[in-house]
Amino acid sequence: MPELLFLLLPVAAAYGWFMGRNSLKTKELKGRADVTRNLSSGLNFLLTDQEDKAIEQLLELLDIEAATIDTYLALANLFRRKGDWDKAIKIHEKLHQLKLPKNKAQQIQFELAKDYFSAGLFDRAEYLLLPLTDNELLREAVLKQLFSIFLATHEPQKAVALQPAVEKTQSRSLRIMLANMQIQHLEKSQQLDLNRLQQLAEHFPQAIRPRVALARQALAEQQPAVAKAAILSVLKQRVQWAAELLPLLQQCQLDATEWQQLLSPLADKHNISACLLLTDHLAEHQSAAAAEQYLLPKLRQQPNIRLFQKLLQLRQQQSALAAEALISVEELVNAYLDSKALYSCRNCGFKTRQPYWLCPSCQQWETVEPIAGIDGR
Structure with a gap:
């Protein structure tokens, strides 16, 4: 009899395992x-x-x-x-x-x-984002979100503190964002000086704003050579900024020959602002006829309302009779140009008559530039 009970033990164990398994399956199905x-x-x-x-x-x-x-x-x-x-x-x-x-x-x-x-809820968002700057996969997106927060809360100094994290990325757009936030911080704290601006311009060659700020500050401090170098550096990188920067370059105490030598290559690249200034230069130092002789081929190569407006002005200078006939035409041209945008965002197409470092539409830095084309500058 004991031997029979011993033989039944495996059967009992198997039965228990089978019932337990069915119970688990039943719970899982439930x-x-x-x-x-x-x-x-x-x-x-x-x-x-x-x-x-x-x-x-x-x-x-x-x-x-x-x-x-x-x-x-x-x-x-x-x-x-x-x-x-x-x-x-x-x-x-x-x-x-x-x-x-x-x-x-x-x-x-x-x-x-x-x-x-x-x-x-910017404070809650910032609290969650700051630890994530150590995450290599999320770092770039996290920093951009943090910079958006600091922009909304007017705290550019917090962006400055994250420069080491930015340097760990390969993002060009992040560096441009940080450079602009640095300038905002200097302006807010009234610490704009040539040394700080030169450091920013050298450290962030991708960004335009530090060099523009450097040029303005250098002119304010009577250092035209520094301003000239900063302006020419920007124009070499993005010639479309000539509309904004050539008036500053005129303040850099250039002689007539040097001014013409600087304008000529820009005009050869079909930059409207350079063409207009070079036309004025020729009219002043040679004659209105010489200026018109230079302007007409440019106008044929690149039709532009502003070049046409300059041609009207030259014709009025050469003849009193022409001036009386053309004055109403110039008024119409002026009215047309006054209704046109001067700047456009190359990222989203936003158009405006006011300059912005940050596009109000797509929130991208340094994408709003002087407009080119038939009514561009």
Whole structure:
């Protein structure tokens, strides 16, 4: 009899394992059924425009099934794009509470910070973003978001403190952003001086604003050679800035020959401002006829309203009879030009008559430039 009981032990163990396995399967199937039921219920709420109830229902699933995180991220981003920041925050906050791998957790933290920024909760967004500057994959996007916060809160000095993090990236746009924030900080603290501006101009060759500020400050401090070098450096990089910078270059105490030598290569590149100034130079130092002789081929090569306006002025200088006939034409041309934008953003196409270092439309730095073309400068 004892031997029989001994033989039944494996049978009992096998039976216990079999029943336990069936019990686990039953619980698993029940859990999946609950998930499916809650998911279906949440989707029904969404379809019937009961978004608050839908979110509550769907968030309950996070305690059961964390494998659908990407779905929740997509849903939260959809709410943020629609302007429903409170709903996006609710989802991202719930996701942020889960125990997830570090990279996924930091991605969710970044998304939550963007929700806070969109909702105007800048301090909360900054608190979440600052630790993420150590994340190599997110660093560039995080820094750009932080700079947007510092711009909105008028705290450029905080951007200056993040220069070491910016230097760890290869981003040209970040360096331009930082250079502009540095200038804003110097202006705000009234610390603009030639040494600081020269350091910025050398450290951020990608940016234009430090060199323009350097040129203006150098002229204010009676150092035309420094201003000239800064202006020519910008024009070599982006000739379209001639419309803004050539009037400054005129203040650099250049003699007539040097001024003509500087203008000629710019005019040969079909820069309208250089052509206009060179025409004035020829009219002053030679004659109106010589200036017109220079201007006519340029006008044929590159039709432009401003060049045409200059031609009208030259014709009026040469003949009193022509002046009387052309004055009404010039008034029409002036009225036309007064209605035209002077600057355009090369990134988004925003047009304006006022210069901006930061585009009001796309929020990109140094993309608003003097307009070229038939009514450009």
